[in-house]
Amino acid sequence: MADKNNQEIVIETDVLVIGGGIAACFAAVKAREQGVDVTLVSKGVIGRSGMSPWAHGTMAVPPEKKDKIRELADQAHVGGEYLNNCTWTERVIRESYARFQDMLAWGQPFLKDEKGDYIKPMSGNQEQEGRLWALEDGPGSWAKSLRNQPVKMGVRILEKVMIVDLIKQDGAVVGAVGITRNSFDLYVIRAKATVMCAGSGGFKPVGGWPLGDLTSDGHVMAYRAGAEITGKEFEDFHNGMVRRQGGIWLSNILPMTNAEGDSVPGFGFGLSADIEAHEGRAPLYRGEDEVFSGVALGLSVHTAEGVWPVDEDCSTGVSGLYVAGDSCATMIVGAAYSMGGSGSCNASVTGARAGLAAAGYSRQKVLPSINWEEFSELKDSVIMPARRKGGFSPNWVTQLLKNAMMPYYILRIKHADRLQPTLAFVEFMRDHLCPRLFARDPHELRLVHETKNMIINAEMKMRASLFRTESRGTHYREDYPLRSDPDWLAWVMIRQVNGKMTVYKKPIPQEWRPDLTAPYEERYPAAV
């Protein structure tokens, strides 16, 4: 067993970037280009962690296709059921091509057709003019080269180090504390500016999204530091599929039949599978393969959940803390997936912006000296689970959380009668189980902190889901089955106030509201 008398490894840097996906690499490179010292810390290895290795393509709208910008923005507005942040939607579309050019310059492999053109996305059988759908060559291969540019630029890289908490002093974030996999040593990273790019997260599903290493750490750390969180009521609806010939697959859009042999209306990507099950007609099939759903992942729509960016620099409202990628809720697609390739593109655009801004901020600051008394409290909370002799194992608590949160009738087909008791259970986990989690080795210490973060994410999801008393986009309430425009053309915001999770509304700007005199079916074409 590793020595529990941990040592401290102290690192000083100008800009600390937390993460190892597209957002983190863009943030690190763009900050480094400004000539400041940059440290990139990832829980896993860059290109082999988070969701970035899995993206099939990225959106890239060439500048000459101006009409497409409008068209895509409108599509995100209506498809996202008016909850997209129109400013960010346009910004990300407009900057998509420049970030795509960066990727090419960094040597990212993208597939071309026989004529040498980049492959474009298809809609039905039609190639979508004006957009590039730059596919990578084989699973994860594009992400493998993601590491090259930060290395080339001289970014200091720490991998397999999990950041557990941010160091906040005098109202500003001044670094972070991390743990490692082979000992109970602590990394203390002192930084003038910090960019949170730790992705989003779920409840460690097996089958479906490969996000077992993403436990909403970024959202929860920023929340604890005082940032505003949004979008937790929305739910990702990709289903999984158990293949007859073996293996499991993340299915996307697919025709399905139910247990009675009837074809299921709609596509696999949506609520239809869950409704079939709710009515007692599961399991579902696609050909011979069995489609499984009923598993709420704990993941929201990419870009629709996370830390609210307060300005175009991806500031969080907490001094010294910036946010990018799936950690950052630019809300470019609103309440549903209404624009393909937006996750990776949002990550590159916000990563670049946050990196630049953090570099600028760091130039105006000196590293503050650490208040060791306050700091030792933080350190104890990180290492305490390893000092406990007994308690609850993180795997056991995670299992309980999955049982509570994942069945389809909690986060997919919702009802206050079920959300309320589940919230009470999550609160019990938070108050009674979390403080008693214990770690037998460094691997388990990581699991302890992941479990704690998942429980906070669960609480956010319960509270946001209860609060939005309507159905919209990927948020469906059995007890409020319709959209309610008079009350809910608003975002659900979460913030910690005096140590308590507080939920409130932020109305969308007047000019982004749909025409309320138009019939419901016109405002919500997806509803018919």
Added chain:
Amino acid sequence: MTLTIERIDAELCIGCGICVESCPTDVIRMDDKTKKAVIKYPEDCQLCGFCAIDCPQGAIYISPEKRTPLLTSWG
């Protein structure tokens, strides 16, 4: 029963450690004595397959037959 990668062939494994680095959920570790990769934390495997994709020796097996019912799926 745990849904996990099935085995690492100790004959084929050359101890390069690539799979240890590749695994996002820290399932695989090097054995101190044998200097080969072992499945240390099978319960944390999410079956992403990166270890098998990245293994230069083709030493890692993910069973095609394994169809364990998923904890929270219906049916």
